[in-house]
Amino acid sequence: MSLPGPKPRSNLEELLEGIWKQNPVFIMMLGMCPTLAVSVSAVNALSMGLATGFVLSGSTLLVSLIRNIVPREVRIATYILIIATFVTVVDYLIQAISLAIYEALGAFIQLIVVNCIILGRAEAHAARNPPLRALLNALGMSMGFTIGLLALGAVREILGAGKLFGISLFGPDFQPWVVMMLPPGGFFVLGAWLLFFNWFNRRKTPVASDKPAQGHAHV
Amino acid sequence: MSAPPRLDAPLPQPASSTAMLRTLGLVAGLCGILIVSAYQGTQEAVTANRKIALERAVFQIIPGAQRVDEYFATRGGLVPAQGNVPDGAVKFYAAYDTAGKLRGIAAEGAARGYADTVRVLYAYDPVRRVINGMGVIYMRETPGIGDKIATDSAFLRNFQALDASLGADPQTLANTIRVVKQGSKQHPWEIDAISGATITSKAVGRGINDSAGRLLPLLVPHLASLKEAR
Amino acid sequence: MSSPLTELRTAPHVKRNLGVERIMSHVVLALLPIAAFAVWQYGLSALALIITVIASCLLTERLCNRLGGVASTLSDGSATITGLLLALTLPPAFPLWMGAVAGFMAIALGKALFGGLGFNVLNPALVGRAFVQAAFPAAITSWVPAYAPERFSAFVPTTWTLPFMTPPDISAWAKAAVDGFTGATPLARWKFENVLTSPIDFLSGAVTASAGETSAILILLCGLYLAARRFLDWRIPVAVLASAALTAWIFQLMDPVRYPDPLFALLSGGLVIGAMFMATDMVTSPVTPLGVWLYGVFIGVLTMMIRYFGGLTEGVMYAILFGNALAPLIDRLTPPRVFGHPRLWSRS
Structure with a gap:
């Protein structure tokens, strides 16, 4: 986490923050549990990304709106209440939109409530920024999370089923890589993407330090 | 990021109890309104979705069916389903064709599989007293191995005429429906497992056996009342 | 210079x-x-x-x-x-x-x-x-x-x-x-059909198997060459093969109908090549004298456990990988006693 520079970020930078520089999946490594669990197909990954994005944006906006009237002592209780509310709402919404997706995502919809991106953003950003900036940041983070999930889901679906978004890519003779649909496949693909991002970032900015700029994984 | 806490900043004033209660109460009220309105707003669509999903599942295993009625089989007889399943009752679905004639009965069975619970819907033919269809509603079994229960044609052939007649004691099935090693099926109440996916195959058999064992003793004496759609 | x-x-x-x-x-x-x-x-x-x-x-x-x-x-x-x-x-x-x-x-x-x-x-x-x-x-x-x-x-x-x-x-x-041709390996035929393959077939190589696991004698000879030149630790294959044979023998004593003889256990599958060439990998095996024996016995016994009680027919690969993963731990638990120092386990 960098100290604030002299120049505040522009709105565009605020939006782009979560997509690349602070990508929740590849850079901050937050929300690993849903990332690994539901990324077996692109549709699941996209649905999970959108659902999380809805909760993140909604709760961030609300937290930012009431940030001045929430006493410090009860702020965590307030945030949890708000996040739980949006998770419940999104739970109903997904059921109304598609039961198939609801069944495929299973308990991971309800588990959005413990996704640490959301509480983390509420505490670290929304509680200290005006609504517009908070919302922009949340939208960026949501997009970053969705892109991360999609990157995993697409690779796992292509290799594991020969399809992308349910559309067959290689014809009926394709040999599925069963392991990609299993939990180890999630770890393999995530590892490969992290490798790629670290390699790419290091190429762009040659750092003297040998340590990769990596946080700890959270579930 | 945002402004870091400054060491020389004055400590924030502790909030008063009323401020805390007021904020929490306000937020809780707001959240309550959001949840209730989301529930009200989506309830209709969710119910419709569930009905469509149920009908699709039932029509798949009972050919010729056009409508589905939900019932509870209770100790006192069959009652149209409403609300939660009462104690000791079993939920089932009666499927009718366009003319309103009973085509078959469907019910759900569930048992622990390899990765998670496997939930199946099976069709019961009230005339031949056999189970004549099976479809998977929910599973998380290993792709390429366990999930073959939904597609393996040899396995699905087990459910064309699986014996489910009641025994001399009408409170139990005449024979326990059980899963046997692939290729060793000898009796009409046995299910040939998929080799390599024995645990999942057994879950299907156990789920059907448990469910049919509870449902059929309650259902069979009252079958006549189901002959026509309600 | x-x-x-x-x-x-x-x-x-x-x-x-x-x-x-x-x-x-x-x-x-x-x-x-x-x-x-x-x-x-x-x-x-x-x-x-x-x-x-x-x-x-x-x-x-x-x-x-x-x-x-x-x-x-x-x-x-x-x-x-x-x-x-x-x-x-x-x-x-x-x-x-x-x-x-x-x-x-x-x-x-x-x-x-x-x-x-x-x-x-x-x-x-x-x-x-x-x-x-x-x-x-x-x-x-x-196959x-x-x-x-x-x-x-x-x-x-x-x-x-x-x-x-x-x-x-x-x-x-x-x-x-x-x-x-049945398309099943000797281990699969034993596990699913209870048919034992004769040792003659194993020795002549007329069995269904992975490319290089059939001829136990040839593998043993090649391994002996390496052991003689001190390029592999002879204790590892000895420990693996002996413990696997012993396990098979104990099981056969308990239930001779169900479990095959130790010779079948040794000749079938990839046990010999695994013990000779893979378990002995210098990088991934322990180095302490006692640790090497423990490691070999662990692999041999685990292989038989997977074969007899697991869903797979062959267990050598996972047993060796498991043994590899434990190797650093085995090394730590079995340091050779340094002269003048107390024994490891007497430390409180």
Whole structure:
């Protein structure tokens, strides 16, 4: 986490923050549990990304709106209440939109409530920024999370089923890589993407330090 | 990021109890309104979705069916389903064709599989007293191995005429429906497992056996009342 | 280099000219007869598979060298050995593209990610095999008959499967090629049909198996050569084979109808080649004298447990990988006693 520079970020930078520089999946490594669990197909990954994005944006906006009237002592209780509310709402919404997706995502919809991106953003950003900036940041983070999930889901679906978004890519003779649909496949693909991002970032900015700029994984 | 806490900043004033209660109460009220309105707003669509999903599942295993009625089989007889399943009752679905004639009965069975619970819907033919269809509603079994229960044609052939007649004691099935090693099926109440996916195959058999064992003793004496759609 | 008149140095003063390259070239030499026998049994398909897997390993090694910005390590021969061993553990008619995937995974995932030779925790060849076992469970259990009459004039149809495509069903082909071919390995036939394969078939190599696991005698001879030259620790294969045989013998005593004799346990599957060439990998096995015995016994017993109680028919691969993972722990628990120091376990 960098100290604030002299120049505040522009709105565009605020939006782009979560997509690349602070990508929740590849850079901050937050929300690993849903990332690994539901990324077996692109549709699941996209649905999970959108659902999380809805909760993140909604709760961030609300937290930012009431940030001045929430006493410090009860702020965590307030945030949890708000996040739980949006998770419940999104739970109903997904059921109304598609039961198939609801069944495929299973308990991971309800588990959005413990996704640490959301509480983390509420505490670290929304509680200290005006609504517009908070919302922009949340939208960026949501997009970053969705892109991360999609990157995993697409690779796992292509290799594991020969399809992308349910559309067959290689014809009926394709040999599925069963392991990609299993939990180890999630770890393999995530590892490969992290490798790629670290390699790419290091190429762009040659750092003297040998340590990769990596946080700890959270579930 | 945002402004870091400054060491020389004055400590924030502790909030008063009323401020805390007021904020929490306000937020809780707001959240309550959001949840209730989301529930009200989506309830209709969710119910419709569930009905469509149920009908699709039932029509798949009972050919010729056009409508589905939900019932509870209770100790006192069959009652149209409403609300939660009462104690000791079993939920089932009666499927009718366009003319309103009973085509078959469907019910759900569930048992622990390899990765998670496997939930199946099976069709019961009230005339031949056999189970004549099976479809998977929910599973998380290993792709390429366990999930073959939904597609393996040899396995699905087990459910064309699986014996489910009641025994001399009408409170139990005449024979326990059980899963046997692939290729060793000898009796009409046995299910040939998929080799390599024995645990999942057994879950299907156990789920059907448990469910049919509870449902059929309650259902069979009252079958006549189901002959026509309600 | 000009040497000073007096050179002060600590021991050792006498060194053997024994580098990685020298060891590796001897291991390759010891593996060649086994590979040649595999080609003799299974023909062109096995040859193409061995070449493909080795090539894939070498290319991956070079690629990882380049990405890591280090000098080429191709000449140390370790990638060649990984490829050769890996190919010998695969079914002889394994599609070549899957063999290439296995080789890539063996080097990239099994070795390069850990930092290259000497840093890997698990045996790279077995990492490659474990990956394709998980990814292509059907293809890796599709076997072909040994000594098919046309093995030197035609490939098995699965060999040249197009990349990313499902290999064709060869049961009809195999039945036509060799009469009475069942398509199951001796271990699978024992487990599912309770049929024991005769030791004569094992010794002549007329069994259905992975390319290089059939001839126990040849593998033992090649291993003996390496052991005699001190390139492998003889205690590991002895511990693995003895403990596996002992386990099999105990089970047979308990239930002679259900469990096969120790000889069958030793000859079937990949136990001998695994014990000789994979469990003995210097990087991934323990170094302490007691630890080596523990490690070998652990692998031998676990192999038999997987065979007898697991869902899979063969357990050597996972047993060795498990043993590899435990090796650092075993080393820590079994330090040799230093003269004058108390015993490890008497420390409070």
